Structures are given as structure tokens and as C-alpha cells.
Amino acid sequence: MTNPGDQLRPPPFLAQGGWGRLSRQERLAYWMLCPVLGIVFGIVSYPFAVALVQSVTATRGGKFVGLLNYQTSLENPLLYAALKQTAIYTAIVLPLEIGLGLLLALLVHRTVRSSGLKLALYLLAITPIVIPPVAAGVIFRLIYAPNYGVLNHLLIMAGWIKGEINWLGQPYTAMLAVASVDIWQWTPFVYLVLFAGLQTVPRESVEAAQVDGATPWKQFWHIELPYLRPLLLLILFFRLADVLRVFDHIFILTGGGPGTTTQLLSLYLYRIAFKFFDTGEAAALAVMVMVGISLLYSFITRLLPLERD
Template sequence: MRSPIPEGVKWAGPAVALLFALSVYPLAYSVKVSLTAPGGGFTLRNYTRLLSDEFFHAAAAQTLFYTSAALIVEFLLGLGLALLADSLLRGRGLFRAGLLAPMLLPPVVAAVIWRLMYNPQFGVLNGTLRVLGIDTSKITWTSGEGSAMLSVLLVDIWEWTPFIFLLLSAGLQAIPAEPYEAARVDGASAWQVLRDVTLPLLRPTILLALVLRAMDLMRIFDQIFILTQGGPGFATETVSLYIYRTAFRFFNFGYAAAMSFVGLAVTTILTRSLIRLINPRRTR
């Protein structure tokens, strides 16, 4: 006798149930939490508070600055290194392996290493500068209001430029030789080849690399948490850190959930804008 339950439901059911339990239900629950007042009942206060919360505004501005700065520098460096690796006749494998090493470290480990290096008193950076005769008494790296953001940015650039390099390097290798041969026959300069052949053919890979990094950067947490915990003061606080602090130090889960949903919406809008900017023909 045939079972009344279709075969497809039997096979897909457990996976769908697991997905529902681990993803859909928590998401729906967090929407409910963000719309629930401390004493119970419906409220929009967690969302309206976002408009007047100076800490959230500062964290959002710093997240945008961090994302933009890291994305631009990592892309330019990654592209330059990928072009350099592609042009090498010998030692390309060694060059690639050496460049990829930082990316292979867990972000927490990389951050701990840099935290030790940044230590103004015992770190290797100030130690080296002192050996060179430079006065390091005012070089405080992650402890200075002005230098902390640049210090955490440097760690991100060091660790994640190899990711862009890896993707663009793979993209460069996938470009066929014929367009280059045609450009040479037409007498194109190196700059013209880069502008009119390499970059247009590399566009899908560039798009992928930028979108993946942008999404990753907008939720940056681990490196900054280890390096500065958002300090000194609020100098390196990002939205993810502020959400963490609100949820797990201030125990205000409703407001943390509201910030998470707004962060998700902003990330989606920015990512789509980025796709539209780079690839205007494929906006759907």
C-alpha cells in the first residue's frame, strides 16, 4: 500500500524541519523580541530609539568608515598583487603561498598576535622604532583615540587583502589569451590593456570579491573585540560590537534585535547598491 505522504516530503522534511528550528523560528522570535516592551506588550520603542541614540549613530558611522576604507585599500592592494603575481615568470607559487599565509590564521589568533605587536611598551613595532632611534613615547597604536581606528584597519588589511588577491588571481587566470594577443597586435599600451581588456573581463570576479568583503566588513566583530573592545572610549566601536554589548552586557535583547534588523537592511541595501554600481546591466 502506498504511503499518503509524498516521497519528496519524506526526504526533504527532516532538513526543512531542522532549518525551521535553527533558522526560521529564531529569526521570527527575534522579530517578536524587538517589538516587545520590557513589561510585555507591543512597542516600536526599540526602533524609534535608534533615531536618537548617539552611540548607535557613532557606531554606524565608524562601521561605514571602516568598511569603505578597508574595502578600497584591500581591493587596490589585492588587484596590484594579483597583477604582479600574474606577470611573474618564476616563483609564482611561492609568491602566492607567502601572500595567503595571513588569511589562513583564525581572525582571533591574528588579532592576538597584532595586539602583542602593538603593545607600546613591549611590542615589536615600538621596539623596532626605538632601535632606529625614534621616540615612541607618544606612539600608542590601539590605545590612542586617533590611532586606534587606523591600527585595527591595518590588521584587517593585512589579513584580508590575500582574500581579494586570491579571487582576482583566479579571475586573471581564467581570462583567455586571445584578447591580449589582439590588443598587442593593435598596438595597445600596458595601461590600455589593463583598462580595456583586463578590468572589463575581470568585472564579475571583482564584483564577487567586493560584495563578499563588504558583507564581512559590515559585521566586523572579532578582530576589534580582541584588539580594542571598541575603545578607547568609543573610538573603534562598530555596530556589531554595540549590538553585542547591548545584548550581553546590558541585557537589552529587544534593542539589540532591533539594531540587528536595521543592520541587516542597511547591509542588503549597500550590497545591492555596490552590485548596481559595478554591474549596471545586471540589476535585477
């Protein structure tokens, strides 16, 4: 059986141990990539360098203050409230998105044989992803609105509730409401990625397991999961990065309220930078978030190795 990790082997430049062992065509390919990679590196590095400089200078006057901005940001109790709400939001959306996306991918892969139906499901899955987050926020605001919202109207008609519920004005329901937007929009992304990964599983390996009497669970655990492991790692990392910068639909739905119930880290950063105009503290927070997500990525790669030993 083909090892899925074989697809992730390093390029010849790294595998063979040096530039001198590359062929002329391979060296030419690397030289052609250098300008593009240089531009990407510059685009990524410049904002980080600006944030790093701002994080050690005073907001007014531009005087060098060292680590004072970092100290001030860490002493603010609202930072830890934002981190707590971000953790709660993450604990809601990530397991549901990955679980539902994986379940849908397995269901379609194993039961749907019609190429036309697969195409229709593909187009349906693409639709939420391409909708701008601001538009998604407006749509769900019309659903959850207390006086004219569609959800309250349907629940009252069904007899499940007697009066209208202020979904966006209560702490517990507000968090679930903003999380539902993320789940609706990004579960299809998980489905599409994992469904594509399932197409790479060798059909002969699955058929041999079925002949040997393997249950669907054993088939998934021992055959399909090794091929999905690198994709699950990438999904987990990208979705974690997205959760740390989610802003648009929460700002439209609740603005971080009620109180600070839905004020995630991104909204807290926005308020520090653009409401209190403390660019030094905001830059310090941005640098710490960057370092934190880099460490988190390193931890994830150790937790879910790309290749089996």
C-alpha cells in the same frame, strides 16, 4: 571575444520560461537540490524570524511593544557614533584591500612565470586567511603594545621615534591599528579571487591587444577588467558584510576604545545585548542592519552591473 557575462546566464528553468520545458534529468537535479536548499533556507530564516519577534516584544515580560524598540534604538546617539566609526573603518580598509589585492594579482599574473613561485605565493596568501581573528588580534596586540611591543622597539632602533607610542590608546592611531589587522588578513583573499579571475581572460585577446600596441593600462581597462567586474562586485559585497560584523580582533585590541573611537556597529550591538541585556533593542538593531545591507547590495548591483548593455 567571449563575453564574461555569458558565464552568469540564468539556468534553463528561468531562461526557457517554465518547469514543463525542462528535461527529465534537469527536473531530477532540481528535486535533488530541494532538500539541501530547504535546510539552508531554514538555517538562515529561523534566526531572522526570532530576531524579528524579539524586536517587537519587551525585553522583560515579552509583552508586544510594536516599534518601540526601533524608536529607542534610533534615538540613542551612541548608535550614530558607532555608524560613524564603522564608516571610517570601511573607508580605510576597503579601498586598500581591493587596491592592493588587485595590484598584487596583476603583478603576479603579468610577471611571474614559474609555477613553483606561484604556488609559494598562493600558500603565503592562504596563511593570513586561515588564522582565527582572535589569534590575529593577539599577534597584533603584541606588535602594538606600548611597553613591550615589537613596532615601538623597531622604530626606536631605527631612530624614527624617540619614545614609545601608545598605538592602541590614542584615537587616530587606534583606528589605524585595528584597520591594519583587517588589511593584513583580507588583502590576500582579494588577491586570490582576482588572480583566479585573470586566468579566465583569453590569452589570444591579450596577445592581439599587445600586437596592436595597447599599453598595460588599456589592456587592463578594456580586456581584463570586464572579466573581473563580477568578481569585484562579489568582493565588495562580501567585504562590506564582513566589515559590518567585524568584532574579534577589535575586541582583543581595544575593546572599542579609547572611548568609542573603535566601537563599530558590531561592538555596539554586543554591548546592548550582553552588557545592558536589552535584547529587544539589540534585535531591532540587527533587523535594521539586515535590511540595510540588503538595500546596500541592491545599490551595488546597480552601480556595478554584471553584464554590459
